[in-house]
Amino acid sequence: WYHRRVRESSGINAEYGEHQDLLAKINITKIKLKDAEKHMAMKNPLDYSDAEVRKLLVQTNKEKNNLLSELKDYEWRLDSESQKFAKAEEQRKTFMVQLYGATEANRILNTEQSLKQQRIKKMKSQNKLIGQQSTKKFGLSPTNSSSPKKMDPKRGPVKKAAFVHNDLPKISKNNS
Numbered sequence: 155w156y157h158r159r160v161r162e163s164s165g166i167n168a169e170y171g172e173h174q175d176l177l178a179k180i181n182i183t184k185i186k187l188k189d190a191e192k193h194m195a196m197k198n199p200l201d202y203s204d205a206e207v208r209k210l211l212v213q214t215n216k217e218k219n220n221l222l223s224e225l226k227d228y229e230w231r232l233d234s235e236s237q238k239f240a241k242a243e244e245q246r247k248t249f250m251v252q253l254y255g256a257t258e259a260n261r262i263l264n265t266e267q268s269l270k271q272q273r274i275k276k277m278k279s280q281n282k283l284i285g286q287q288s289t290k291k292f293g294l295s296p297t298n299s300s301s302p303k304k305m306d307p308k309r310g311p312v313k314k315a316a317f318v319h320n321d322l323p324k325i326s327k328n329n330s
Contacts, residue, residue, distance in 0.1 A: 163247065165242070166239070166243075171237065172234045173236070176235065180225060180229065187225070190218065
């Protein structure tokens with residue numbers, strides 16, 4: 155996402171540079187047009203013959219038309235560049251809104267996860283307290299609460315027969 159944003163930003167910057175170049179060319183063309191008009195005003199038309207005046211008139215009209223068409227071309231390009239710039243700016247705003255939404259969603263998700271972890275820790279601590287209270291209540295130790303059978307790593311699991319005691323006295327079946 156970041157690389158795409160950098161490419162779009164550099165594209166926008168390039169378009170902005172072209173935009174500035176077009177504005178500079180338009181200003182130069184306007185200056186040339188004004189200089190041509192001043193140049194025509196400075197010379198005295200009485201010093202020229204009719205043929206020279208007509209030739210000069212045709213030449214200046216061509217220059218004027220060329221400069222006007224160049225000016226219109228620059229203005230058209232400037233308009234199209236400004237439209238592209240406005241579109242790019244709108245895309246930038248859309249991306250910023252999406253980025254803000256994603257960061258907000260990420261923040262909310264992180265907050266929810268941290269709250270969930272806190273609840274789990276709290277429940278575990280409550281379960282430990284309840285387990286300790288129940289073992290104290292019934293006289294059991296937490297280590298003996300599990301099965302009395304232990305596993306010996308060398309001999310394997312303890313056999314059931316090992317716990318059977320035949321030493322106990324038998325209960326008589328007298329009906330007294």
